[in-house]
Amino acid sequence: MRRGRRRVRKRTWWQLMVVLFGLLVFAAAVGGAAGLAVVKSQINKIPRVSVGLSLSFEQQSDSEARNFLLVGIDSALGVDPDSPIHNDRDINTLLTDSVILVRIDPEADRVAMLSIPRDLWVPISGKGWSERVNAARGIGGASTLIETVSDFLGVPIHHYVEINFAGFLRIVEAVDGVPVEIAQSIRDDSVGLRIEQAGVVTLDPDAALAYVRTRRPLTLIEGGNPANDDDWVPLGVWNDLERNQRQQEFMVATLKRAVEKGIRNPLTLRRVANELLDGDSPSITLDDRITLGQIVDLGDEFRSFRVDQIERYKLPVADATIDGKQVLLLVEDAAQPALEFFRAGSLAGVRVRVLNGNPSGTVAGVEDALERAGFSVVERANADRFDVGITMVRYTVAFEDEAQELARHVEPVPRLELVAEIDGADVELVVGADYAGVSGTPRDSAS
Structure with missing residues (x-):
């Protein structure tokens, strides 16, 4: 059935880079052969993971809405050995540090993100038992994670993007740091985070990674001495929902920074892409089904899209203890309105x-x-x-x-x-x- 939504007007050339928790999805709008060469040469460098059979085939055309599962891997492979990220960490770990569902609807000119808490308790697809969602990839690979999220939330997943810590650091470095509004001082020694003054702070790669990963942040009491550990008290309630909010805010800030730095320019695009893709080990991986044509068409649809139009959703959850583990349970009735929007082929969310x-x-x-x-x-x-x-x-x-x-x-x-x-x-x-x-x-x- 033909969707009735307005078509996006095509104006000037631009490169839509959806950067979510440092995850880069190339969606290139190309105005000439030179631009196409930039996009093609960079995309062809990106490794692919064989998950095609786990992805949804419901999508009828490239102009219809699709869902991307964007995954940040809790791996320090390829990161400088002196980085604080190596503290008590196995470089071969396969836990997912961040799981985000992104819906891109070209005909409606809408992009929305839904953060999935890493401690969400879910049935692991094909296994007959349940575990936190962040363990699914380690249990059965990317296909198991895709199927677990899709089956549990009842949403189709059309494409998969995965990035590790090295890729995140390279993106932040490529845009010369990301300015973030810090409401109050924040500290977490376990991830190497320490920002003593509130206000707009341009986070360098290490600080940015620490900021989006912190789960137990502290803040300085009013009039406190930063050098006195007793003057630092818990900030917030220390749960995944707070961390998800910080991640979403950082995603939008990164996109804005990329545009400010001229990501619409093919030469700038090449530099940023090289930062992400160069190195001895790959830092980003795409599914084996997305094509160069689909990526180019996607960017073409979003030439006029503004970063501040990104919609943000969150899952309603409740704390629970299962088998001695602190987990989060989905509040199913309350979650339906948000999930309906991410269910492709549905006009719900109107x-x-x-x-x-x-x-x-x-x-x-x-x-x-x-x-x-x-x-x-x-x-x-x-x-x-x-x-x-x-x-x-x-x-x-x-x-x-x-x-x-x-x-x-x-x-x-x-x-x-x-x-x-x-x-x-x-x-x-x-x-x-x-x-x-x-x-x-x-x-x-x-x-």
Whole structure:
């Protein structure tokens, strides 16, 4: 089915580099043969991992939404022996230090990220038992990690990207450090992190890696002496959710820095790519199914994409102890709205404005019902009149499919109304006197 979303306007040449926890996904928009040569020569250097059979084949075309599983490997292979990252570390470890699901939707001009806590307790695919998600790769390789995440969260995974600590360090070095807003002093001796002053700090490679990895940070009490260990107290509650938030913030900051440093220029792109790919050991790996053409097309779709448009999601979890291990359990009902957005082939996640057109009714419960069904409510307000008898779904030509999808969830069948323009939302739901609710299971047809 043709998606109704607007096509991204193609303006000037640019290179979309999705850098997430230092993970580099080349998505190159090429304006000429020279640019194509840069992209092709660099991408061909990237090692591939054979996981094709574990990836989803649901995607119908390169313009449709796809999910990337981006994985940071807890390995210090290739890192300077003097780096603090080697403290109490086996260079051959196969634990995943960061797992991030990224949805790229060219037709909707949207990029979203979902951090998956490393301590999330999941059934290991094909094994018959459960473990923390960060152990899945070590148990059965990249394929097992892909299948475990996909099966447990119910989301398709179309591509896989993996990077180790050396790759992360090289990216930060290539953009001359990453400026980060530090709200308050932060310290974690176990990873070599120490920033005593709040404010904007440009993190060098070692500091950047320590910043995104810290799990037990301390902060200096007001008026405290930095040299006195007793003046440093725990910062936050020391859980994976806080660390995930820092990682997401760092991802966006890295992207902004890359653009500021001229990543849209082919010569700059070559330099950054060389930083990442050169060396005795590979620091980044791609799946064996993604092609050069797909990468180039992806970048071409996102010529006008702005870094601050990246959407951030998190999984609702609860602390638990299983077999003596401190783990996190997914709160499944609360997680569904976020997960629906990452389920390719679904129009759930559509941005809806809810308008009250019935003076004797209320839209207070409508928002919750829509979000439970997977839609995103961006605003709740009054309609332009209060005598609406039949509930309506308003839409523009570009969002006809989204309107049809919403109508399939609303009880009873609403009226579809084509309008010239809707600002700030994909569709509008005008709640009338006949409104009876929102169903989590759509009808076969909206009519």
